[in-house]
Amino acid sequence: MSARIYQPTRNAMQSGQGKTKKWVLEFSQSEVRNIDPLMGWTSSGDMDSQVKLSFESKDEAISYADQKGITYTLQEPKERKHVIRNGGYGDNFATNRKETWTH
Numbered sequence: 001m002s003a004r005i006y007q008p009t010r011n012a013m014q015s016g017q018g019k020t021k022k023w024v025l026e027f028s029q030s031e032v033r034n035i036d037p038l039m040g041w042t043s044s045g046d047m048d049s050q051v052k053l054s055f056e057s058k059d060e061a062i063s064y065a066d067q068k069g070i071t072y073t074l075q076e077p078k079e080r081k082h083v084i085r086n087g088g089y090g091d092n093f094a095t096n097r098k099e100t101w102t103h
Contacts, residue, residue: 006075025053
């Protein structure tokens with residue numbers, strides 16, 4: 001049984017950083033999924049692939065995996081590059097602009 005330990009990325013539909021501080025231990029798929037010929041649904045007898053455990057820190061997730069004998073791959077998060085502009089969003093509506101602003 002193998003798992004992946006990672007820190008989830010933010011939702012692409014929102015700019016907030018909610019639910020990105022915790023670490024997740026997610027089991028990898030150990031059985032091939034089958035397609036039902038009548039309905040077209042996918043199914044599998046592998047229940048572990050549906051389990052996601054969340055932890056407060058990376059060390060907690062690693063110690064849990066070591067304690068339970070789970071082999072894991074650790075996926076470090078990429079550093080987010082902050083976009084900071086001079087003036088920010090409000091600069092779009094400034095009255096003292098040197099050039100006209102268009103879409």
